[in-house]
Amino acid sequence: MRSTEEGLQAVDQLVRTYSHSCSWFLGPFYSLVRLFHPDYIKPLLLAPASITVKDELFYGFLRPWLGQSLLLSNGEDWSRRRRLLTPAFHFDILKNYVKIFNHSSDIMHSKWRRLVAEGESRQDMFNHISLMTLDSLLRCTFSYNSNCQESSSEYIAAIFELSTLVIERRGRILHHWDYLYWRSPEGQRFKQACSVVHGFTRTVVQERRAQLLHRGEPESHTDTTGGEEKKKKRVADFIDLLLLSKDEDGHGLTDEEIKAEADTFMFGGHDTTASGISWVLYNLSQHQDYQDRCRAEVNDLLQDRKTEDLDWSDLSSLPFTTMCIKESLRLHSPVSAVTRRYTKDMTVPGGRVIPQGSICLVSIYGNHHNPEIWPDPDVYNPMRFDPENSKDRSSHAFIPFSSGPRNCIGQKFAMAELRVVVALTLRRFRLTPGGVEVRRLPQLVLRAEGGLWLTLETLDTPISSPHISPLLLVAKFLN
Numbered sequence: 001m002r003s004t005e006e007g008l009q010a011v012d013q014l015v016r017t018y019s020h021s022c023s024w025f026l027g028p029f030y031s032l033v034r035l036f037h038p039d040y041i042k043p044l045l046l047a048p049a050s051i052t053v054k055d056e057l058f059y060g061f062l063r064p065w066l067g068q069s070l071l072l073s074n075g076e077d078w079s080r081r082r083r084l085l086t087p088a089f090h091f092d093i094l095k096n097y098v099k100i101f102n103h104s105s106d107i108m109h110s111k112w113r114r115l116v117a118e119g120e121s122r123q124d125m126f127n128h129i130s131l132m133t134l135d136s137l138l139r140c141t142f143s144y145n146s147n148c149q150e151s152s153s154e155y156i157a158a159i160f161e162l163s164t165l166v167i168e169r170r171g172r173i174l175h176h177w178d179y180l181y182w183r184s185p186e187g188q189r190f191k192q193a194c195s196v197v198h199g200f201t202r203t204v205v206q207e208r209r210a211q212l213l214h215r216g217e218p219e220s221h222t223d224t225t226g227g228e229e230k231k232k233k234r235v236a237d238f239i240d241l242l243l244l245s246k247d248e249d250g251h252g253l254t255d256e257e258i259k260a261e262a263d264t265f266m267f268g269g270h271d272t273t274a275s276g277i278s279w280v281l282y283n284l285s286q287h288q289d290y291q292d293r294c295r296a297e298v299n300d301l302l303q304d305r306k307t308e309d310l311d312w313s314d315l316s317s318l319p320f321t322t323m324c325i326k327e328s329l330r331l332h333s334p335v336s337a338v339t340r341r342y343t344k345d346m347t348v349p350g351g352r353v354i355p356q357g358s359i360c361l362v363s364i365y366g367n368h369h370n371p372e373i374w375p376d377p378d379v380y381n382p383m384r385f386d387p388e389n390s391k392d393r394s395s396h397a398f399i400p401f402s403s404g405p406r407n408c409i410g411q412k413f414a415m416a417e418l419r420v421v422v423a424l425t426l427r428r429f430r431l432t433p434g435g436v437e438v439r440r441l442p443q444l445v446l447r448a449e450g451g452l453w454l455t456l457e458t459l460d461t462p463i464s465s466p467h468i469s470p471l472l473l474v475a476k477f478l479n
């Protein structure tokens with residue numbers, strides 16, 4: 001199992017040979033069943049969460065960082081958390097974040113304009129976009145303006161360090177033993193980075209709880225009824241919503257639980273979305289015809305508007321751009337697999353039984369590249385997601401956010417951010433290939449070896465042009 005371009009090509013070969021599943025042995029210690037066909041994946045992902053356990057082999061290394069959070073908990077503990085957290089991802093809440101996505105994109109694009117003007121038009125998308133998604137997530141989770149797109153911060157550096165160290169640990173079998181790991185230099189670095197991240201989150205949670213006691217609840221939007229704008233209150237962020245959430249018995253989450261969930265949103269939300277956006281831009285740079293069609297769709301939508309800001313209702317008016325995004329999430333899925341252990345025997349088609357206790361690896365990559373489901377799986381073709389062409393496809397053929405009770409809770413958040421950033425980027429820039437061979441690098445999320453380099457060309461748009469009229473600037477500011 002190699003986390004390299006060749007490793008992914010080996011999966012392609014496995015899928016062509018076995019078509020639905022195969023058994024796999026990792027040295028003398030671990031064995032697992034790998035699945036890459038929707039008919040086999042469906043019963044496993046739809047199984048009740050009560051018999052589904054997140055195995056320690058793949059998830060255990062995240063525990064010192066993320067604690068007993070939604071991503072890592074099991075059974076009744078997981079159900080309670082999921083019930084408490086679900087309202088925080090309701091679209092009434094999410095639509096307030098679209099402004100933040102616009103704002104973070106604006107900051108990134110200003111930086112890109114500056115770089116292009118200075119002659120540095122070749123840029124690593126991952127580098128810029130992961131800072132931008134982190135910026136958005138820090139604002140949505142903590143209302144924290146980190147300025148991280150412009151200057152470095154200890155907290156951001158610690159998050160990057162932790163993501164890298166988890167991958168390194170997975171690849172070194174001796175470091176699987178806690179005893180050795182915590183005595184190694186890598187283990188020490190992990191501890192240090194964890195203490196930075198935990199210290200930051202703990203402080204925000206404690207401060208916010210104190211504010212809530214003294215000042216009451218923040219509003220989830222600015223009230224502008226009656227023509228006169230009332231006193232602006234801060235938009236409710238994830239921390240506020242978690243502090244206010246209560247279960248049927250009136251019990252809320254403790255500070256420690258909120259800290260774990262906030263750390264999990266930061267981990268689960270920034271790199272995945274950055275990978276998704278970067279690969280869409282890569283795929284569109286390879287296909288100028290699709291890129292032009294998306295750009296025309298965005299320009300039509302924003303025609304005659306005073307500002308370039310997209311809002312929640314605009315997102316459903318970008319059908320072709322959404323098809324391009326989905327096809328990219330198929331071809332370059334940010335998360336390449338999820339794993340589970342089941343506390344009961346699991347039956348898959350043909351009456352085969354996966355015995356209780358086995359680890360099942362649902363290969364999202366294998367499923368998305370399975371030629372039985374996706375003809376010419378390596379070709380980028382957004383028309384696959386035309387509703388007419390999708391209607392006979394299995395419900396589990398396309399699962400970038402997994403599926404079933406333990407699917408991604410941030411799916412709508414991520415799709416909204418993807419649409420805003422891709423749409424605004426295409427309106428403001430033309431993207432062409434960066435002139436280096438791209439080799440995929442499947443780590444915690446799908447990256448590219450040495451970065452994903454594209455060439456940017458600034459486009460003059462009626463509103464984003466540097467010669468923008470002062471009146472329009474005022475209108476943009478007031479909005």
Ligand code: HEM
Nearest residue numbers: 070071268269272273276334335338401402408409410414
């Ligand atoms: C393109 C972006 C994203 C992708 C591809 C993605 C993918 C996934 C996948 C495949 C899972 C299942 C993991 C598993 O079974 O082990 C998952 C779970 C999860 N995701 Fe996402 N995710 C994305 C964005 C986000 C965002 C923006 C957030 C939060 C703000 C988030 C929070 C979570 C959480 C908390 C879980 C655990 C859910 C549970 O077990 O109940 N994700 N995600």
